[in-house]
Amino acid sequence: MNLKRCTTNIQKRYRALQAMRRQRLVYLRQRSAIITIQNRFRALSLMKRERSTYLRLLQAFKTIQMRYRAYRKCTEQRKQYLLLKDATIKIQQRFRAIVEMRKERQWYLQKRAATLVIQRRFRAQQMMIQER
DSSP, rough: OOHHHHHHHHHHHHHHHHHHHHHHHHHHHHHHHHHHHHHHHHHHHHHHHHHHHHHHHHHHHHHHHHHHHHHHHHHHHHHHEEEEEHHHHHHHHHHHHHHHHHHHHHHHHHHHHHHHHHHHHHHHHHHHHHHO
């Protein structure tokens, strides 16, 4: 009877050990599954934060790029405007100089004509005086 009880006790403990090992195996699988789920959740959460940061940086980059291109275009247009302005000023200066030159020439020709008339009359008067 003692042998039977010992055998039963050993079998009971062996079955309990087997059940404990199965239970531990189930626990370890569940723990592994939970850790995997947590890692994926954390990775997904991190991915969402990183994507949000990336999208903000992308938008900032696009804004900076757009403003830089607008600045560069404005600078280019300003340079073209200044070149056109300088050309216009030179054309106006030359035109005004030509107008002034024509006016001066007209004045010169008028004075020359008057001088020639005065000289002709003076010489004519001198000749008349000499012929008398």
